[in-house]
Amino acid sequence: MTAAVxxxxxxxxxxxxxxxxxxxxxxxxxxxxxxxxxxxxxxxxGVVKIPGFGDTSYxxxxxxxxxMMTALMSSGWSGTTFIxxxxxxxxxxxxxxxxxxxxxxxxxxxxxATNTLIQTVLVFVIGMAAGARYxxxxxxxxxxxxxxMLVGIAFGSLSNAVALLTRQQEALIGISQFVSLPLTxxxxxxxxxxxxxHWVSVAARFNPVDWAAxxxxxxxxxxxxxxxxxxxxxYLVAFTLIVAWLSTRAFRTYQRSV
Amino acid sequence: xxxHAIRTTDLVKTYPKGQRALDGLSFxxxxxxxxxxxxxxxxxxxxxxxxxxxxxRADSGTAQVAGYDVIREQDQVRHAxxxxxxxxxSDPMATGIxxxxxxxxxYGLSRxxxxxxxxxxxxxxxxxxxxxxxxxxxxxGMQRKLDVALGLVHRPQVLFLDEPTTGLDPEARADLWTEVxxxxxxxxxxxxxxxxxxxxxxxxxxxxxIVDHGKIxxxxxxxxxxxxxxxxxxxxxxxxxxxxxxxxxxxxxxxGITEIVAEGKVLRARVDHGATAVPAVLGxxxxxxxxxxxxxxxxxxxxxxxxxxxxRSFQAAEEAA
Ligand SMILES: Nc1ncnc2c1ncn2[C@@H]1O[C@H](COP(=O)(O)OP(=O)(O)O)[C@@H](O)[C@H]1O
Ligand SMILES: [Mg+2]
Numbered sequence: 001m002t003a004a005v006x007x008x009x010x011x012x013x014x015x016x017x018x019x020x021x022x023x024x025x026x027x028x029x030x031x032x033x034x035x036x037x038x039x040x041x042x043x044x045x046g047v048v049k050i051p052g053f054g055d056t057s058y059x060x061x062x063x064x065x066x067x068m069m070t071a072l073m074s075s076g077w078s079g080t081t082f083i084x085x086x087x088x089x090x091x092x093x094x095x096x097x098x099x100x101x102x103x104x105x106x107x108x109x110x111x112x113a114t115n116t117l118i119q120t121v122l123v124f125v126i127g128m129a130a131g132a133r134y135x136x137x138x139x140x141x142x143x144x145x146x147x148x149m150l151v152g153i154a155f156g157s158l159s160n161a162v163a164l165l166t167r168q169q170e171a172l173i174g175i176s177q178f179v180s181l182p183l184t185x186x187x188x189x190x191x192x193x194x195x196x197x198h199w200v201s202v203a204a205r206f207n208p209v210d211w212a213a214x215x216x217x218x219x220x221x222x223x224x225x226x227x228x229x230x231x232x233x234x235y236l237v238a239f240t241l242i243v244a245w246l247s248t249r250a251f252r253t254y255q256r257s258v
Numbered sequence: 259x260x261x262h263a264i265r266t267t268d269l270v271k272t273y274p275k276g277q278r279a280l281d282g283l284s285f286x287x288x289x290x291x292x293x294x295x296x297x298x299x300x301x302x303x304x305x306x307x308x309x310x311x312x313x314x315r316a317d318s319g320t321a322q323v324a325g326y327d328v329i330r331e332q333d334q335v336r337h338a339x340x341x342x343x344x345x346x347x348s349d350p351m352a353t354g355i356x357x358x359x360x361x362x363x364x365y366g367l368s369r370x371x372x373x374x375x376x377x378x379x380x381x382x383x384x385x386x387x388x389x390x391x392x393x394x395x396x397x398x399g400m401q402r403k404l405d406v407a408l409g410l411v412h413r414p415q416v417l418f419l420d421e422p423t424t425g426l427d428p429e430a431r432a433d434l435w436t437e438v439x440x441x442x443x444x445x446x447x448x449x450x451x452x453x454x455x456x457x458x459x460x461x462x463x464x465x466x467x468i469v470d471h472g473k474i475x476x477x478x479x480x481x482x483x484x485x486x487x488x489x490x491x492x493x494x495x496x497x498x499x500x501x502x503x504x505x506x507x508x509x510x511x512x513x514g515i516t517e518i519v520a521e522g523k524v525l526r527a528r529v530d531h532g533a534t535a536v537p538a539v540l541g542x543x544x545x546x547x548x549x550x551x552x553x554x555x556x557x558x559x560x561x562x563x564x565x566x567x568x569x570r571s572f573q574a575a576e577e578a579a
Binding site for chain 2: 003006007010013015017021022085087088090092093094095096097098099124194242255257
């Protein structure tokens with residue numbers, strides 16, 4: 001157990017160092033959500049009437065949604081780092097060492113979650129510059145940050161698992177795009193599902209990204225419904241733990257195929 | 259058992275897509291020995307190494323490394339071995355030092371020890387001045403040396419080197435040969451080295467195991483294997499390929515000539531005495547007006563050893579792979 005914790009720390013360090021050495025990539029992952037926020041803000045403004053969100057602006061509604069969407073979209077790329085390791089001999093060397101498999105997975109996910117946190121802060125800065133205001137205070141921001149990191153970790157570990165199972169960059173990117181688009185649209189990220197077709201709101205109820213968006217919006221509102229925050233947050237934590245555990249099992253499947 | 263650093267018995271492995279990679283592979287290596295696993299591409303060398311390093315599992319058969327069973331005592335095996343995979347195994351985004359320190363930390367070295375060990379290994383492989391640079395800026399030869407250093411970071415008892423010099427230019431290869439040669443003597447380290455270069459096997463290995471189609475076909479010291487083959491080798495290079503087998507049957511009529519193998523324009527055979535065989539060979543070909551571009555005689559090489567045990571030349575096996 002202590003070895004697993006230590007290994008997680010070493011592996012986290014490895015990925016954090018790698019990511020700050022790719023400033024172009026960091027800038028890209030920061031610029032992208034900014035564009036989405038401003039673009040969708042313009043496109044949907046006025047088109048959508050948002051019932052149940054008081055008199056706050058659409059941009060205030062949209063910002064937590066874009067945070068979750070960004071966390072989802074960037075975590076889809078997570079597994080590409082595993083594939084790069086498999087294309088070299090790095091993965092094989094590590095798997096023939098006493099390194100903790102959980103540490104190998106967790107270290108990479110924690111480093112991703114750190115990037116997610118930076119993106120979340122930036123999206124909020126832009127959203128607020130564009131006029132979004134929240135009454136929820138520090139608890140609201142904290143819930144949003146944690147929820148976005150959980151989305152990043154959960155879908156990052158799924159991406160890592162797909163990487164271990166398919167061992168192919170193309171397959172991984174195809175699958176992650178195929179999954180992330182419906183998750184984005186069958187949710188309250190851009191519009192309240194109540195104004196969308198009924199089946200969309202039904203589907204949204206099973207969508208982890210939507211749980212995160214709901215928990216964040218509630219916590220950010222003037223008078224949060226904490227039972228809803230806890231319930232959706234709880235689903236999200238459970239989902240994250242299950243997929244992270246399953247993904248760690250995927251190392252075995254990978255080892256069977258080499 | 260303690261005197262065997264590696265022992266495998268009847269390893270069989272079939273990949274999911276139907277390829278039988280190992281077909282009852284058995285060998286053993288004593289402590290402190292450099293064993294060369296020599297075979298053409300696809301022979302099953304990497305598969306063997308992956309099983310011995312706990313990366314992969316055999317369908318059946320057993321293997322012990324450093325006295326531990328690779329399945330039941332997987333953790334002990336992992337601590338006892340260093341593994342340098344066929345593909346480069348360093349993180350290109352990290353520096354040489356970072357790679358080595360992370361490597362050491364994973365095996366439980368303290369930060370101070372890992373840093374000290376990293377410096378020591380960089381020095382040993384002549385990489386000290388590049389230690390602070392990202393590995394992606396290294397040449398192929400430098401990367402390969404770092405790979406070997408990564409395999410040694412925790413002072414393993416058994417080191418696996420899977421094709422350490424494949425893809426390197428001749429200079430980098432010679433350089434790495436020197437390094438591996440130095441490893442061998444040190445600290446009772448046992449080395450299993452796979453290669454498809456006859457010359458590399460000849461130079462580095464104390465003992466050789468020749469692998470073909472997932473089996474060991476011959477085992478011994480390079481010298482021992484060669485001297486088991488009596489007589490000399492004759493290579494006859496024709497101007498036109500012996501497509502209808504005429505030349506082959508002509509040579510077969512000569513006394514004291516055996517194991518004739520024709521591959522394209524080249525015929526190879528074993529003879530009792532090279533000196534008397536050459537005039538006879540040239541004579542019979544001249545009688546039939548068959549144009550010859552060269553005839554050479556040599557002491558048996560590893561190539562002849564391979565030919566003797568598998569019925570094809572190493573090069574032909576490589577081309578078929
Ligand atoms: N991961 C794999 N999946 C399927 N077949 C494989 C895999 N690795 C190797 N093989 C097959 O197994 C055989 C032995 O391969 P390998 O052990 O890599 O040979 P060598 O290292 O001697 O070149 C080859 O026919 C190869 O195509
Ligand atoms: Mg190989």
